[in-house]
Amino acid sequence: xxxxxxxxxxxxxxxxxxGSLAIxxxxxxxxxxxxxxxxxxxxxxxxRDIMLDSYPLVWIGxxxxxxxxxxxxxxxxxxxxxxxxxxxxxVFFDTVGISFFTILGVEKAxxxxxxxxxxxxxGMFSAVMGGVIRDVFTKETPVLFRKEIYATACLSGAIVxxxxxxxxxxxxxxxxxxxxxxxxxxxxAIKFKLSLPTFKR
Numbered sequence: 001x002x003x004x005x006x007x008x009x010x011x012x013x014x015x016x017x018x019g020s021l022a023i024x025x026x027x028x029x030x031x032x033x034x035x036x037x038x039x040x041x042x043x044x045x046x047x048r049d050i051m052l053d054s055y056p057l058v059w060i061g062x063x064x065x066x067x068x069x070x071x072x073x074x075x076x077x078x079x080x081x082x083x084x085x086x087x088x089x090x091v092f093f094d095t096v097g098i099s100f101f102t103i104l105g106v107e108k109a110x111x112x113x114x115x116x117x118x119x120x121x122x123g124m125f126s127a128v129m130g131g132v133i134r135d136v137f138t139k140e141t142p143v144l145f146r147k148e149i150y151a152t153a154c155l156s157g158a159i160v161x162x163x164x165x166x167x168x169x170x171x172x173x174x175x176x177x178x179x180x181x182x183x184x185x186x187x188x189a190i191k192f193k194l195s196l197p198t199f200k201r
Contacts, residue, residue, distance in 0.1 A: 003172045004104060007179070008058075009068045011100030015041040016072025018094040019134050021083055034073040036137055041069045041097075043130035048105055048122050052112050095186045098127035099179040102154040103161050110165075120158035127154045127182075149189035152196060157182030 019040025020033040042059045049057045059065040076083065083089045105126025109119035128144050128151050135142040143150050161178035169177075188194065 003175060004107065007100045007175060008104050009064060011097050011104065012041045012059075012065050012068040013072045013075075014093045015097035015101070015130055016069040017076045017083075018090060018097060019130070020073050020076035021080070021090050021093070022134050022138050022140075030073075030077055033077065034070075036134060037073040037076065038069050039137065040130045040134040041065075041072065043133040044101060044126040044128060045105070045130075047129050048108065048126045051125075052109060052114070052122065054108070054112060091187075091190060094131060095183055098131070098150075098154055098186070099157065099182040101130075102127040102157050102182055103175055103178045106158050106161050116162045116166075120155060120162060123158040123161075124151055124154040127151075147195040147198065149185065149194055149196065153182050153185040153189065156185055 016037035018037075020037035022036060022040070023033045042057075042065070045059070046057050049055070059069075102123040104123075106119045106123035108126070109122035110116070114122070131150075132142040132144050157178045160181045161174055164174045164177065165171075
């Protein structure tokens, strides 16, 4: 089984968990949590594929992605009380998700013949838009519009992937290095409260 395929399923699984954990109200049921996990997991990739005119959409063409989402939702449901009180756990699952999805989005775009610059943007788009949709549904300020480094981490990893790709680095090694860059930048930004300069008039 190709490493890319495994990482895409793992990323879907982690995004489903992060989406399910974002449930806010006590009256929300398993279906509500599952729906939030679902849109978080497939939102970015679906919008990416639509923009790139790529059909069928990934999760429609492969039932294993739905199984990964179901597994993530059930995992979040079983361990909800343990996980919900740990903000670091939520951040971990979300960060793992964006790390994998960015690079897989870049690869998908490159396979469809777009320019590397566009591929980097599509990779970032794949990673962050699921979280944006999640935040909109839960009435939170979308993480994309907060000061913390989020999309920038994805873009940095995408650029690293493209550079290593250009120099002929083995694909599997490139996947691991680039996704690790995203994970590391995001975690360090949270730990040391790093952010980009604010846009002010």
